[in-house]
Amino acid sequence: MLGAGGSAAAARGAKPSFVSYISPEEVHLKDPIEKEVKPHLLPGEVLLCEADMVLKCVQDDGSNRGAYGKLICTNFKISFLGYCALEEEPQFKNKVIGENDITLQCVDQLYGIYDDRRKPLFNQLRRYPEKIIIYCKDLRVFHFCLRYTKEEEVKRIVSGIVHQTQTPKLFKRLFLFSYVAAAPKDTELKNQTVMFDTVTDWRQELERTKGNLKFKAVSANQDYKVSKKLPPYFVVPMAVSEESLLQYQGKGVPIWCWSCHNGASLLKMSSFPKEQDDSTSQMQKIFLEGMYKTVHKPPYEAMKIDDLPSSLPSLQDIQTAYTRFKQLFLVDNSSDFWDTDVKWFSLLESTNWQEITRRYLRKAIEVIDWLEAQNTNVLLVEENTSDMCCVIASLVQIMMDPFCRTKLGFQSLVQKEWIMGGHPFLNRCNHLHQTEKEEAPVFLLFLDCVWQLVQQYPPAFEFTETYLTVLSDCLYIPIFSTFFFNCQHQQDTAATCGSCDAESGPLSFLSVWYWSVQFEPEALAFLNNPLYAEKSKSDKMQRKITKFKHQRQLSLPLTQSKPAPKRGFFKEETDQLIKNILGKRISRLITSSDELQSTSREFYDSWHYKPVDFHGILLPRLEGPAIRVWAQRYLRWIPEAQLPGGGTIATASTVLDTIQDVQSLQKKVDEKRNQVVSLEMEKSPLTRNPARLSSLFPFALLQRHSFKPVLPTSTWKDLGSEEDLASRDDDFVETNDA
Numbered sequence: 236m237l238g239a240g241g242s243a244a245a246a247r248g249a250k251p252s253f254v255s256y257i258s259p260e261e262v263h264l265k266d267p268i269e270k271e272v273k274p275h276l277l278p279g280e281v282l283l284c285e286a287d288m289v290l291k292c293v294q295d296d297g298s299n300r301g302a303y304g305k306l307i308c309t310n311f312k313i314s315f316l317g318y319c320a321l322e323e324e325p326q327f328k329n330k331v332i333g334e335n336d337i338t339l340q341c342v343d344q345l346y347g348i349y350d351d352r353r354k355p356l357f358n359q360l361r362r363y364p365e366k367i368i369i370y371c372k373d374l375r376v377f378h379f380c381l382r383y384t385k386e387e388e389v390k391r392i393v394s395g396i397v398h399q400t401q402t403p404k405l406f407k408r409l410f411l412f413s414y415v416a417a418a419p420k421d422t423e424l425k426n427q428t429v430m431f432d433t434v435t436d437w438r439q440e441l442e443r444t445k446g447n448l449k450f451k452a453v454s455a456n457q458d459y460k461v462s463k464k465l466p467p468y469f470v471v472p473m474a475v476s477e478e479s480l481l482q483y484q485g486k487g488v489p490i491w492c493w494s495c496h497n498g499a500s501l502l503k504m505s506s507f508p509k510e511q512d513d514s515t516s517q518m519q520k521i522f523l524e525g526m527y528k529t530v531h532k533p534p535y536e537a538m539k540i541d542d543l544p545s546s547l548p549s550l551q552d553i554q555t556a557y558t559r560f561k562q563l564f565l566v567d568n569s570s571d572f573w574d575t576d577v578k579w580f581s582l583l584e585s586t587n588w589q590e591i592t593r594r595y596l597r598k599a600i601e602v603i604d605w606l607e608a609q610n611t612n613v614l615l616v617e618e619n620t621s622d623m624c625c626v627i628a629s630l631v632q633i634m635m636d637p638f639c640r641t642k643l644g645f646q647s648l649v650q651k652e653w654i655m656g657g658h659p660f661l662n663r664c665n666h667l668h669q670t671e672k673e674e675a676p677v678f679l680l681f682l683d684c685v686w687q688l689v690q691q692y693p694p695a696f697e698f699t700e701t702y703l704t705v706l707s708d709c710l711y712i713p714i715f716s717t718f719f720f721n722c723q724h725q726q727d728t729a730a731t732c733g734s735c736d737a738e739s740g741p742l743s744f745l746s747v748w749y750w751s752v753q754f755e756p757e758a759l760a761f762l763n764n765p766l767y768a769e770k771s772k773s774d775k776m777q778r779k780i781t782k783f784k785h786q787r788q789l790s791l792p793l794t795q796s797k798p799a800p801k802r803g804f805f806k807e808e809t810d811q812l813i814k815n816i817l818g819k820r821i822s823r824l825i826t827s828s829d830e831l832q833s834t835s836r837e838f839y840d841s842w843h844y845k846p847v848d849f850h851g852i853l854l855p856r857l858e859g860p861a862i863r864v865w866a867q868r869y870l871r872w873i874p875e876a877q878l879p880g881g882g883t884i885a886t887a888s889t890v891l892d893t894i895q896d897v898q899s900l901q902k903k904v905d906e907k908r909n910q911v912v913s914l915e916m917e918k919s920p921l922t923r924n925p926a927r928l929s930s931l932f933p934f935a936l937l938q939r940h941s942f943k944p945v946l947p948t949s950t951w952k953d954l955g956s957e958e959d960l961a962s963r964d965d966d967f968v969e970t971n972d973a
Contacts, residue, residue, distance in 0.1 A: 272305050272316040277331070277714065279413035280311045284395035286388035290380035291315050291335070292366075306379055308395040311410045311713070313337045313369070315379070327701075327761055327933035331712060331753050337371055339410070340666050341711035342400040344370040344565075347393070356397050363389050367396070373708050374564045375872050404667045410713045412733050415742045418714075428748040429647035431655045432723075434468045440651070441470060443638075446494030449473060453480070461485045463724040464619060466655040472529040479526070483507070487523050489530050489614055492628045492652065493636065499606045501631055502530065503615040503624045506542075530612050538612040539605045543623040547598060548591045550622060550675040557676045560588035564869045572875045589862050592683050596855050596862075597831055599630035599684075604838040607635070607852065621657045621722075626681045628652050633685060637770065637850040641697040642763070646748050653678065659721035664710055666719060678718070682707050686865045688855050690883070694768035695849040701933060702762040704868045709747045716744030761933050765891055768849045831857075871934035882930025 274282065289306040304317035315335040325334055332338065345356045347364025356367065363386075369377040381389045429436050437452035450470050455477045457467045462485040470491035471480070480488055489502040504526075507519045531538035548556075563582055566572045575582060583589065605611045617624045629652045638644040653660075658678065661667065665674040682703050689696050689703065710718045720726040730741040745752065750759055831839055842854050855861065870876040929935035 270318040272318065274305075274307050274309070274314060274316060275333075276309065277311060277414060278419070279410065279415075279417035280309050281413075282307060282309050283399070284308050284391040286381070286384050286392035288383045288385070289315070289392075290383065291317070292378040292380055301378075301380075303383075306392055308392060308399060310339075310399070310413060312339060313342070313396055313400075315377070327758055328755070329753050329758075330755070331714065332708075335377075337369060337375070337377065338711050338713060339399050340664070340713055341371045341373055342369060343372045345397065345400060346370075356393070357401055358397060360393065360397065363393050367393060368567070369396075370565050372711055374561060374869060376565055376567060378567075401668065403669045406661075406667060406729075407733070409666065409719060411716060411719050411744070412729070412742070414714045415716075415744055416733070418745075420743060424749045424751065426746060426748050427643055428650060428746070429643075430746070431466070431468070431647075431651045437468050437470055441491075441494075444494040444636075445496070445498075446470075446491065446500060449498075449500065450491045450494075453477070455480050456485070459724050464621070464657045464722050465490075466657070466723045469655070474529040475526070479522075482522065483519070487519065487526055489526055490620070492615075493632050495606045495635065497607070497610050498536075499610050500530070500612050501602070501606060501615070501628060502612065503617070503620045503628060505620050506616050506618055527614075530614065536612060537610075538614055539609075540614045540616060541602070542616045543598070543627065544617060547623055547627075548594060550673075550677065552587075553591060553677060553680055554675040556587040556591050557679070560586040561869075564873065566873055569875055572873060583864070589864070592680065592687065593857050593862050595626055595680065596630065596684055596687065597857055599627055599634060600839055600854055600857075601832060601835045602627060602631050603634055603852065603854070604832075604835040606631070608838045609834070619657070621659060622663075622675075622677050625652050625656050625658050626677060626684070628656075629681060630684055633688065634853045634855075637695070640695055640853075642702070645698060650748075654717060655723060657722040660710075660718045661721045661725075664718065666713070678710065679707055683865055686868075687862060688853060690863065691855055691861065692847065692849065692853055693764065693883075693887075694766055695847075695853055697764055697767045698762055699764045700865075700867050704865075704871070704934070705753075705762065706747075707868060712747075712753075714745060714752075715747040715749075717747040766887060770850045867931055867934065871931045874935070876931070877935045878930035880928065882932075884928050884930060884932045888928060 276282065285305055285307040287305050288303060290301050290303055291306075292301040302317045302319060304315050307314050307316065312332070314333070314337070317335070346353050346368040347356045348366035348368070349362060349364055353368070354364075356364070363381075365382050366378060366380045369379070371377070381393070384392075429440070431437060431440070434452050434454050438447070441447040441450060441452065449472065451473050452468055452470050453475075454468050455461055456465050456469070459465075459467070461480045465485050472489060472491070475488060486505040486507055489504050492501040492503055494500045507523075511519065527538065527540075530536070563575060563586070566575075602613050602615075605613050615624045615627055629648055632648055632652075633639045633645070636644070639648045659673070660678070662670040662673040663675050663677055665671060686700055686703050689698075689700055709715060713719055716726060720729070726744065727741075730744060733742045750762065754762075830836070839854060842852065843856070847853070864870070866876070866882075
C-alpha cells in the first residue's frame with residue numbers, strides 16, 4: 236500500500252529562498268504556436284463552439300504542465316485537439332472515442348476556477364473562469380486553462396460546454412438519433428449475439444436449458460397489449476393463459492429466466508402495489524395463489540419466493556455508496572493521491588461499495604443453493620423486475636451456466652436479462668439530466684460483481700477484465716442504442732417515430748455488440764482471454780487460483796469471521812432482549828442478517844473444499860480480502876497507481892510465454908517425427924516484455940511519474956528517525972538506477 240521513493244529530509248528541509256515571478260505555464264511552455272487542427276466528426280456530428288490557445292494541464296505535484304491546443308464542443312463530445320502530435324499511439328485505441336474526447340453523457344461534474352477557488356459551473360454564468368475542470372463518469376479528470384484564450388472564445392466554449400452537459404435534454408436531442416439518421420448502413424457488420432427479439436430466440440434458449448417441457452414462449456405482448464414494460468416475447472409456465480397475462484398487465488405472473496440441469500427453474504415476478512383497498516388486495520391474493528400453483532406442485536416441485544427489496548440494499552443505497560466510492564479515484568494531482576493513501580482502508584470501507592457488492596454475490600449464492608442443492612424453483616420478486624432481479628438472475632446464470640462465461644453467452648445474457656428485461660438505462664444513467672432521483676449505477680454494480688468472479692477464476696471466462704472495462708465505458712457512448720432506452724417498447728417507438736422517410740422504414744439502431752465499430756482486430760484481441768480453459772473431454776482441471784499483489788492493496792484486511800449464531804429454543808426471546816437493551820442498530824451488528832443462511836453456508840463451504848471445475852458451478856469467495864477493487868477500471872487514469880512490470884498482467888504474460896515455449900518445443904518434436912502440426916496458439920498482445928507492461932495495461936500509458944514518498948509524511952515521526960528514512964531513500968534510488 237505504501238509507495239516507494241522520496242525522503243523525509245527533503246520533505247522537512249528548509250524553506251527555499253528563491254522566488255519565481257513567472258507562472259508554471261511560462262516555465263514549461265514558452266511561445267506557444269497556434270496551428271490549424273481539424274476535428275474528426277462522426278456522421279450527424281455538428282461543431283457547436285471552439286476555442287484556440289487552450290492549455291490542457293497535467294497536474295503533477297501542484298505544478299501545471301501540459302500542451303496547447305484547440306478545445307471544441309459538438310453535439311456528441313468535448314474534444315481537445317493538441318497542436319503537437321502524440322509521440323506514440325495509445326496501446327489500446329478506440330476508433331470512436333479518442334484519448335482526449337469526452338462524450339456529453341460521460342461528463343459527471345463541471346467546475347470553474349476563480350481566483351484559485353473552485354466553484355461548480357451552471358447556467359447563467361456571471362463570470363467566466365480562468366480554468367475549467369471536467370470530472371468524467373469513466374473517472375478521467377481534465378484540467379483546461381483558458382488564461383491565454385481570447386475572451387470571446389472563452390465565453391462561447393464555457394457557455395457551450397455548460398449548456399450541453401448540465402442542462403436537461405429532450406429525448407430526441409440525444410446524439411443517438413442524429414448518428415443513426417446520418418450514418419450509412421454497413422451490411423458487413425456481423426453480430427452473433429442472440430438478441431431475443433424473436434420468439435424463435437426464446438424457444439432455442441428453452442431447448443438449450445431443457446426448460447421446454449415446463450415452460451412456453453408467448454407472443455401475447457407482440458403489440459405491447461399486455462404491458463409496455465415487458466418485451467414482445469417472453470417465457471411463462473405452461474399452465475399460464477393469455478387471459479392471466481392481460482388481467483393485471485403482466486404483474487403477478489411468473490416469468491421464466493433459466494432452467495437448471497436438475498429441472499429446477501429461476502423465475503421472476505412483478506409485485507403488486509402494497510397500498511390497495513381490501514377488495515382489490517383479496518382479488519390479487521387469489522390471483523397470486525393461482526399463479527404460484529403453476530410452478531409450486533408439491534411433492535414433486537417446490538418453490539422458494541424471495542422478495543429482493545427486503546433483503547438487498549436499495550437503489551438509493553447503491554447510488555450513495557458509489558458517489559462516495561468514485562471520489563477516491565477522481566484525483567486532481569499526485570499530492571491528493573498520496574494524501575488518500577495514508578487512510579486508504581478507512582476511506583474504502585466508509586464508502587460501503589464493496590459491502591454492497593458482497594451482499595449481491597451472497598444473495599446469488601443463496602439462490603444457487605436453492606436451485607442446485609435443494610432442487611427448488613426460485614421466484615425473485617421485485618416491483619418491476621428491472622433492477623435487482625436483473626443483477627441476481629444474471630449472476631446466478633454466470634455462476635451456474637458455463638455458456639454465460641463465454642463472450643457470446645455473456646452478451647446474450649445481458650441482452651436477455653437487461654435489455655429485454657426492461658432495465659431503465661436511460662433513467663439509471665441519467666443520460667438526459669432529468670432523473671437525478673432515479674439515478675443508480677445498477678449495471679455497473681453487476682459488472683463489478685462479474686469482475687470479482689473473473690479475477691478469482693480467470694481460466695473460467697472467455698473474456699478479459701478489459702472487456703468488462705470497455706463495456707462499462709460503452710454506457711456513455713450514444714451511438715449505440717443498447718444502453719440508452721428504458722425498455723424495448725421505448726426503443727421500438729423511437730425507431731418508428733424517429734424515421735423521417737416513410738419509404739426507408741424505421742430507424743436501424745446500432746448495437747454495442749458490434750465491436751468492430753470501436754476497435755481494429757489488433758485491439759479486439761485484448762478482449763479475449765488467451766488463458767481461457769476451453770471445455771474438453773479430458774479430466775477436469777485441478778483447482779489452482781493464483782493471488783496477485785498490487786502496489787496499493789485493493790481489498791480490506793481479513794477480519795475474524797463471525798461465528799454462526801446459536802439457534803436454540805429461546806432465540807426469539809434473546810433477540811428481542813438484545814433489541815430492547817442495546818437498540819436496533821447495535822443488535823444488527825450482533826445478529827447480522829448479512830451472513831449466509833445455515834444451509835447456504837454448508838453448501839458454500841463444501842463447494843470450496845473441492846477442486847474447481849471451470850465448466851461447472853463457480854462460487855466466489857466473500858471474505859474481506861477476496862472482494863477487491865476493480866483496479867483496471869477505477870485506477871487506470873492514475874499513474875501513481877500503476878505498477879510497471881507487475882500486477883496480474885505480468886503474470887499472465889509470463890504464463891503465455893511459457894505456453895508458447897512449450898508449443899515451440901512440441902512443434903520441433905513433431906517435425907522430427909514428420910508429423911503435421913495441429914494447432915498453434917494465436918499470438919497474444921500480452922506476449923511482450925512484461926517489464927514494459929503496466930499493471931493497468933492496456934489503458935495505462937506510463938507517461939507521468941511523480942514523487943512517491945517511502946512512508947506517509949504524517950507518520951514519519953512514529954516510524955523511525957530521519958537517518959533511517961534517508962537510508963531507505965538511498966536504497967530506493969540505487970535500485971532504480973540499477
